Amino acid sequence: MALKTLKKLDIFDRLLIAIIAAFILLKLLLMTQAGLLDDEAYYWVWGQRPQLAYFDHPALAAWLIGLTQLIFGDGILGARMSALFSFAGTSYMLWLFARRMRPVAPLRAFLVAEIALLASPTFFAWTTIVYFDHLLIFLSLAAIYNYARFLDSPTDDRTGIAALYWAAFYLGLAALTKYSALFVGLGFALVIICSPRYWPHLLRPHLYFAALLAIALQAPTLIWNLQNDFASFAFHLYDRHSGPWWQSYAAHYFIRYFLYTFILFSPFLALSLCRIRLIRAENQFTNTLAWLMLFVSGTTMAFLLSMVMTVSSHWYWTDLAYLGLIVLAPVLMGTSWLLWPHIALGLVAAVLVTINYGLLPLAAFFGVHDVETGKTYGWDQVVAAVKAAESEYQADFIGTSRFKTVAQLNYHAKRQDIFELSPQKSQFDFWQNLDALDGQNGLVLHDEQAKIDHLTGQFEQIQLVDEIDIERFGFPIYRYQLYFGTNSQPQED
Incomplete structure (x- = not known):
């Protein structure tokens, strides 16, 4: 018909x-x-x-x-x-x-x-x-x-x-x-x-x-x-x-x-x-x-x-x-x-x-670092690295240095126990209780768009434990860093 x-x-x-x-x-x-x-x-x-x-x-x-x-x-x-x-x-x-x-x-x-x-x-x-x-x-x-x-x-x-x-x-x-x-x-x-x-x-x-x-x-x-x-x-x-x-x-x-x-x-x-x-x-x-x-x-x-x-x-x-x-x-x-x-x-x-x-961020062909597109790639690799580091360092909790990175890790890892440690206010501030992290040791996924200064002030000691370089067909797309911090001292914003 x-x-x-x-x-x-x-x-x-x-x-x-x-x-x-x-x-x-x-x-x-x-x-x-x-x-x-x-x-x-x-x-x-x-x-x-x-x-x-x-x-x-x-x-x-x-x-x-x-x-x-x-x-x-x-x-x-x-x-x-x-x-x-x-x-x-x-x-x-x-x-x-x-x-x-x-x-x-x-x-x-x-x-x-x-x-x-x-x-x-x-x-x-x-x-x-x-x-x-x-x-x-x-x-x-x-x-x-x-x-x-x-x-x-x-x-x-x-x-x-x-x-x-x-x-x-x-x-x-x-x-x-x-x-x-x-x-x-x-x-x-x-x-x-x-x-x-x-x-x-x-x-x-x-x-x-x-x-x-x-x-x-x-x-x-x-x-x-x-x-x-x-x-x-x-x-x-x-x-x-x-x-x-x-x-x-x-x-x-x-x-x-x-x-x-x-x-x-x-x-x-x-x-x-x-x-x-x-x-x-x-x-x-x-x-x-x-x-x-x-x-x-x-x-x-x-x-x-x-x-x-x-x-x-x-x-x-x-x-x-x-x-x-x-x-x-x-x-x-x-x-x-x-x-x-x-x-x-x-x-x-x-x-x-x-x-x-x-398929591939087209800006990469021209040597341009397109962070908005790059953030959508490589999350299987990120999740695997986070899981491995979490097991190795026996972290009490996992956090991120950017609130949207929390959401992406939530989605790709299918878990809701990730904490946002960034100073930027978001919906996560209405859900999470950072005081519960006081004195604990945490693994933190750091996004290249975030600033590290605020993150380092929330732990007694913090060290870089891994760098996750996302590539596509040999082109560098995005970079994440994993930090392990001891004796968390959360900063409410």
């Missing part, structure tokens, strides 16, 4: 389907063959230790990782399967958008939007690995779709009111995933405030009840922060920036951030914004959607650009700002000249990323 349907499609649609299939194949290869990034391993540990919330993020994505571990095991599938489910959900949302934007030819609209998503290097990666953005993207799209349905409906229409509550529900779940979901709700609120035709809604209770629903879903995060002196909120607003992010200005942060977003989300996707005038010729739903996306993207970008001018920030924090270009790609990109270089860039990036993380 599917084959007959495929034969009925014109050659262009079949070509788009073939390209999507190629991207999905690369996605599956990357998902199953690449080692966990250190942040992914960190979240994997969260999945094994359910909490109301965590120091770095709300808890929903971690709960989902915990669920997939129960179903698919504690290996790579259990760790990453949630990203595959949310990618399927994201694709379904793009289909729903396409049906309303182009009801006469929804398949073509969907295929273009799906390719726009997959060919964006950042969105390709973020819907493959289990950084929490994969779930944020899906749930934000679900909220935006229902907000657009509500805005596109008559004031007292029951279907529209139901869509409003569904939007609030999805927004609440998105905010239970990452705090940045706030920008979706803020963008919607600004649409209501700035558009007189929506002002009658302000006189009715549904907007306020829906907002309360979204807020009520944040109960786990709020309770955890109340129990822990608002540690997560303080971390994001102050601590991670070594002070308030609004205190200083550094132009190079802004320039770097702008270039990274432009290139890594795809310059051709960004350039499609120049065709925004084409929206006017579309149906009312598409115009309403574009207006909503403008405010969601605008508030996201305005806040983040104000922040990145003062502190170093990650480019992917802008993903909600670029999400509107994905949804509107059937109009803004369509079958124009922008589509093909976007696809070409995306395919090349997807192939290179898959090779880089699944």
Whole structure:
């Protein structure tokens, strides 16, 4: 049946389907063959230790990782399967958008939007690995779709009111995933405030009840922060920036951030914004959607650009700002000249990323030491060395000099008794009791990205007992060191 349907499609649609299939194949290869990034391993540990919330993020994505571990095991599938489910959900949302934007030819609209998503290097990666953005993207799209349905409906229409509550529900779940979901709700609120035709809604209770629903879903995060002196909120607003992010200005942060977003989300996707005038010729739903996306993207970008001018920030924090270009790609990109270089860039990036993380760090060919990629390789070798040293030195405990290294060792050694001895605050500080290590002898795995000074001050004596050099096809990739320390004197930070 599917084959007959495929034969009925014109050659262009079949070509788009073939390209999507190629991207999905690369996605599956990357998902199953690449080692966990250190942040992914960190979240994997969260999945094994359910909490109301965590120091770095709300808890929903971690709960989902915990669920997939129960179903698919504690290996790579259990760790990453949630990203595959949310990618399927994201694709379904793009289909729903396409049906309303182009009801006469929804398949073509969907295929273009799906390719726009997959060919964006950042969105390709973020819907493959289990950084929490994969779930944020899906749930934000679900909220935006229902907000657009509500805005596109008559004031007292029951279907529209139901869509409003569904939007609030999805927004609440998105905010239970990452705090940045706030920008979706803020963008919607600004649409209501700035558009007189929506002002009658302000006189009715549904907007306020829906907002309360979204807020009520944040109960786990709020309770955890109340129990822990608002540690997560303080971390994001102050601590991670070594002070308030609004205190200083550094132009190079802004320039770097702008270039990274432009290139890594795809310059051709960004350039499609120049065709925004084409929206006017579309149906009312598409115009309403574009207006909503403008405010969601605008508030996201305005806040983040104000922040990145003062502190170093990650480019992917802008993903909600670029999400509107994905949804509107059937109009803004369509079958124009922008589509093909976007696809070409995306395919090349997807192939290179898959090779880089699944086979060999490509920077090694050029003599460049890529620590971010190198940390994903050689963990069988590391685990074997740790086990051998632990037995030889009869260590009372094992620790690491970097909190993400704890997570990777937890994942690869399948044990949860590793201690974090670094000064950087993390979720491990809420779990471990370093006072219990007082006077004990410990084996410490030192990561080359960490500083040794803090580590040496935590023992009466400490000596280097092993160096673990990770190589791939003869190329040096990464180095770890094993230290044995006596009479531990933990330093709480």
